[in-house]
Amino acid sequence: MEWALLIEQILNGIQFGVLLFLLAAGLTLTFGIMDLVNLAHGTMYMLGAFIGATIFLWTGSFILALLLAVPIVAGIGILTEITTLRTLYQRHHLDQVLATFGLILFFNELVQVVWPLDGLTVPFPKYLDSTVPLMFGIEYSVYRLMIIGSGLIVAVGMWALVTKTRLGMLIRAGATDRTMIYALGTNIRLLFTLVFGIGTALGALAGVLMAPILGANSGMGEQIIIIAFVVIVIGGIGSVRGCFIAALITGLIDSLGRSFLDVILALFIPVNAAEAAAPAISSMLIYIFMTLILFFKPQGLFGSQTQ
Amino acid sequence: MLSLDNLQNRRKVLGVLVIGLCALAPVAANLLDEPYYINLFARLMIWAIAAISLNLILGYGGMISFGHSLYLGIGAYTVGIFAYYDINNFYIQLVAALMAGFCVALVFGSICLRTRGVYFIMITMALTQMIYFLSISIEEFGSDDGLIIYVRSELGTDLISFDNPIHRYYVIFLVMIACLYFSHRLIHSRFGYVIRAAKSNETRMEVLGYPTFRYRLACFVIAGVMCTVAGVLSANVEKFVSPDIMHWTRSGELIFMVVLGGMASMMGPITGALVFWLLSEFFARITEHWHLIFGPFLILVVLLSPRGIDGLLALKRSAND
Numbered sequence: 001m002e003w004a005l006l007i008e009q010i011l012n013g014i015q016f017g018v019l020l021f022l023l024a025a026g027l028t029l030t031f032g033i034m035d036l037v038n039l040a041h042g043t044m045y046m047l048g049a050f051i052g053a054t055i056f057l058w059t060g061s062f063i064l065a066l067l068l069a070v071p072i073v074a075g076i077g078i079l080t081e082i083t084t085l086r087t088l089y090q091r092h093h094l095d096q097v098l099a100t101f102g103l104i105l106f107f108n109e110l111v112q113v114v115w116p117l118d119g120l121t122v123p124f125p126k127y128l129d130s131t132v133p134l135m136f137g138i139e140y141s142v143y144r145l146m147i148i149g150s151g152l153i154v155a156v157g158m159w160a161l162v163t164k165t166r167l168g169m170l171i172r173a174g175a176t177d178r179t180m181i182y183a184l185g186t187n188i189r190l191l192f193t194l195v196f197g198i199g200t201a202l203g204a205l206a207g208v209l210m211a212p213i214l215g216a217n218s219g220m221g222e223q224i225i226i227i228a229f230v231v232i233v234i235g236g237i238g239s240v241r242g243c244f245i246a247a248l249i250t251g252l253i254d255s256l257g258r259s260f261l262d263v264i265l266a267l268f269i270p271v272n273a274a275e276a277a278a279p280a281i282s283s284m285l286i287y288i289f290m291t292l293i294l295f296f297k298p299q300g301l302f303g304s305q306t307q
Numbered sequence: 308m309l310s311l312d313n314l315q316n317r318r319k320v321l322g323v324l325v326i327g328l329c330a331l332a333p334v335a336a337n338l339l340d341e342p343y344y345i346n347l348f349a350r351l352m353i354w355a356i357a358a359i360s361l362n363l364i365l366g367y368g369g370m371i372s373f374g375h376s377l378y379l380g381i382g383a384y385t386v387g388i389f390a391y392y393d394i395n396n397f398y399i400q401l402v403a404a405l406m407a408g409f410c411v412a413l414v415f416g417s418i419c420l421r422t423r424g425v426y427f428i429m430i431t432m433a434l435t436q437m438i439y440f441l442s443i444s445i446e447e448f449g450s451d452d453g454l455i456i457y458v459r460s461e462l463g464t465d466l467i468s469f470d471n472p473i474h475r476y477y478v479i480f481l482v483m484i485a486c487l488y489f490s491h492r493l494i495h496s497r498f499g500y501v502i503r504a505a506k507s508n509e510t511r512m513e514v515l516g517y518p519t520f521r522y523r524l525a526c527f528v529i530a531g532v533m534c535t536v537a538g539v540l541s542a543n544v545e546k547f548v549s550p551d552i553m554h555w556t557r558s559g560e561l562i563f564m565v566v567l568g569g570m571a572s573m574m575g576p577i578t579g580a581l582v583f584w585l586l587s588e589f590f591a592r593i594t595e596h597w598h599l600i601f602g603p604f605l606i607l608v609v610l611l612s613p614r615g616i617d618g619l620l621a622l623k624r625s626a627n628d
Contacts, residue, residue, distance in 0.1 A: 037425050084606055091613070093425055094371050098566060099609045101559045106602030113596050226436045226555065229429045237425065280444040287437035291418055294430060298422050 004138045009259045010252065015144045017251025018151025022206035023224060024231040024243045025158060026199025032175035032238025034089050034192050037096045040080070040103035041228070042221025044200045047107065048073045048207025049216035050115055053122045056211070062125035070204045077200030081193055089192070104222065111218045119217035147209050154202065155244055162240055171195060175238045227254075230290045235300055242302030250286050257282040317620045322574040325581055329483070333476050345472045346544060351584045352483045353541045358564040358576030359486050360533035365562065366571035367494055368526050369506035370420075371428050373558050374435030377415075378531045380553030381408050382538020384442065387454040387548040397460035397469075404539050405532055411438075412531030416524045432555055442550040453549025460543050469543045479540050483577070486533055491573055493529070502526050503571075567608060569617020578616050 023045055030036050052069035056062050080103060088096045123129070124143050131139035162168040170191055173181045182188045207216075214220065231250050235242030261282045265274035293301065329352060336344040357379055364370040385404035394400070419430050443451045459469040467474045493499050505512045505519040512519050542548050551557070560583070568579025586604070590597035612618055 031425065037428065084610075087610060093428060094365075094562070094566070095609045095613055097371065097373065097428060098559075098563060099606045101556075101563070102602040102605030102609070104556075104602070105598040105605065109596045109598035109602065113599070222556070226433060230433050233426060233429050233433070280441055283440040283444045284437045287433050290430070290433060294422060294426070295418065298426065300426075 005259065007134070008138055008140065009255050011140055011144065011148070013252035013255035014248060015148050015151075015251070016255055017248035018148050018155075019206050019210060020224075020228055020231050020251055021155060021244050021247035022151060022202045022209075023228040024235070024247055025154075025240055026202045027228055028232045028235065028238055028240060028243045029171065029195050029199045031232070033171055033178070033195050035178065036085060036089060037093050037100070038085070039097060039100040039225065040107070041199070041203055042223075042225030043104050043107040044073055044077050044203040044221075045207040045210075045224060046111065046216070046218070046221035047076060048204030049211040049214075049220060050111055050120065050207075052204075052208030053120045053211045053216045054115075056122060056125075057120070062128075066205070066208055069208050070201050073204035073207070074197045074201040077204075078193055078197045081196045085196070086189075086192070108218045108221075115216070115218075117218075119215055119220075120211070121215045122211045124212045143212065150205075150209065154205070158240055167191075167194070227286065230286055233300055234290050234293050236302040237300065239300075239302040242300060246301060250289070253289055254282075254286050257285040261285070314621050318572070318574060318617070321578060321616075321620065325574060325577050326484070328581070329480060329577075333473055342472065345476055347584070349472075349476050349479050349544050350541075351580055352479050353537050353544065354561070354564060354584070355577040355580040356479075356483050356486050356537040356540070357534045357561055358568070358580050359483070359490055360530040360537070361561050362565050362570065362576045363490055363493070363530040363533070364527055365565055366575065367499065367506065368502050368523060370523065370527065371562075372419075372431040372527075372530075373428050373555065373562065374415075374431035374433075375530070375534060375561050376553045376555070376557035377435040377438055378408050378412065378534035379538040379541060379557070380438065380442065380548075380550070381411060382535040382540075383542040383545075383548040383552055384448070384454070384538075385535075386460060386539050386542035387456050388448060390456045390458055390460075391448065391454065395458045395461045397462050400460055401536075401539055404535050408532045408535030408538075409528060412528040413524070416527035416531070420520060420523050420527065432558070435553055435558065436555060439550050439553050439555070442553070449549070451550055453547055453551070456542055456546045456548065459546065460539075475543065479544075482536060482540065486536070487573065487577070489533075494573075498522065498525070563605060566613070567615050569615035569620075572615075572617035575615060575617050582616065 023041065026044075027038065027041050030038050030041070048069055051072055052065045055068050056065035059065070084099060084103065085096075088099055128143040128146055130142050132142055132145070134140050160168075162171055170181060170186055174186075174188075174191065174195075178188075181191075227250065231246045232243055234250065235244075235246030262275050262278035265278055265281075268274075269277075329348065332348040333345050336342055336348075357375065360378075361372065361375045364372055364375075382404045385407055386400050389395070389400045389403065415431075415434050419427055419434065422430055442448070448454050462468060467478065469475050469478070494503070501512065501517055501519075501522050505517070505522060509519050538552070541552070564579035564583045565576050566579070567582055568575030568577065587597065587601060590600045590604075593600065608615070614621070
């Protein structure tokens with residue numbers, strides 16, 4: 001039985017990790033290439049959840065929700081990039097942090113005006129609302145497996161984009177030396193907008209996928225964005241590969257910590273003390289892990305030394 | 308007679324106005340028969356104290372801490388937890404809060420200050436979030452419902468009491484003035500010059516033989532401890548503390564106050580806190596969804612006047628010249 005639980009929690013951890021990767025990939029790209037600290041990235045995740053949920057509830061088609069919501073949110077993202085964020089690239093990080101903080105306040109409130117105050121609850125799409133038997137008699141949710149699958153497909157797609165295409169070459173070059181690719185004649189404005197659009201689309205995708213599990217709420221973006229920051233700090237800012245690995249590690253630590261920390265602690269301290277301490281410590285685990293990583297590698301696991 | 312074409316004089320006038328407003332607010336509130344405003348201004352001054360402390364590291368030291376509300380939480384929770392165990396003596400609570408703030412700032416500071424730039428922003432944010440989740444997960448002290456404080460801190464004298472809103476108000480006022488004076492002296496001391504110089508060129512200071520890490524860490528700890536005091540006062544105004552006090556958006560608001568008032572200016576944090584509060588009251592009267600106006604306003608301030616109100620004072624002068 002312990003094994004069944006362990007495998008189920010590992011799968012949950014991977015699913016959470018994949019979700020974190022979708023969010024953190026956009027963040028790490030915009031930071032690595034544009035040197036932009038975008039707190040409002042979580043907002044795009046939230047908008048993805050709301051718009052996706054609305055379309056799904058209207059039309060009853062989850063596929064349609066995915067196909068429409070992701071480009072719509074990417075469009076909103078590109079619009080904010082053109083109107084607000086573009087002027088911030090040359091500015092100090094502090095200005096970027098504050099301005100994107102302003103965006104968060106605006107969009108959180110907007111969502112409360114447009115949608116019901118307590119958010120939306122979203123059903124699972126019918127054809128995915130079942131479980132499949134895995135080994136050890138585990139029944140695991142098809143929907144969660146689908147999230148893991150789509151996340152892995154996106155990860156492969158990102159890897160191909162970054163390493164095999166011309167755009168990816170520019171992205172890598174931009175992350176290493178912004179000024180140089182500008183000097184070599186790249187239309188840097190277009191590149192930035194494009195990268196920002198890709199990042200936003202990934203965040204929105206994560207939002208649409210999570211809506212049936214978590215629902216859509218105002219402020220859901222801030223909960224997850226800090227964890228996404230933890231991921232990119234662990235992975236090293238600007239590195240998509242580091243981001244993927246760090247996202248999976250973070251997801252696993254979080255979900256395994258929440259289920260097994262009391263058992264592990266009980267090996268060292270009395271059982272009742274372990275049970276009392278476990279919830280408090282497990283909510284802090286990923287931050288402790290980040291601190292440890294930064295203590296030994298201040299640039300993160302795969303960070304470049306130049307930043 | 309002060310003439311207004313000099314930046315220093317303008318700053319003085321603004322300073323006198325802001326401090327005067329804080330000093331006379333209870334009188335005005337009594338005249339207008341609106342005792343509600345006394346507590347609002349008390350809250351505002353608590354924000355100001357927190358912003359003054361943040362200005363030390365953010366404005367003068369160039370350290371963008373996105374987790375400063377943590378120390379408000381430490382101060383407030385110390386009072387809350389002591390009151391929970393029926394220890395209501397103010398001085399015991401204060402000393403315990405200062406020690407807690409000192410220890411946390413020392414440990415977190417030595418971790419955060421190993422990093423630079425955006426890593427620093429994120430790690431300060433993440434560490435504060437960690438304590439935020441810790442406070443949520445401890446059911447003994449109310450989890451996310453918060454902790455009600457039934458008895459305010461006892462000052463051990465019959466002359467002044469935290470239960471009297473006017474007494475409370477002027478204690479907070481005096482603490483704010485003390486913090487202002489302290490930060491003025493600190494910034495104009497040798498220590499302050501090293502901190503400011505390390506902000507503009509750290510390598511140079513290191514070559515000159517200054518251990519900049521230790522200076523920054525000392526500055527970080529001083530700011531944290533000062534903010535803890537604000538937290539202690541906050542618990543005594545609200546008679547309540549919840550994890551919300553250290554939510555990361557609180558840290559964002561604190562940063563905005565400092566930037567709005569003008570970073571690295573003495574009166575900046577107080578002016579910023581005052582204007583921040585006045586504006587949010589004003590916007591909240593226009594619409595219930597005042598963040599819809601406030602968010603874009605914040606963006607506009609950042610885009611158009613990155614040096615805040617203090618920057619505007621300087622701007623007017625050059626327009627006159």
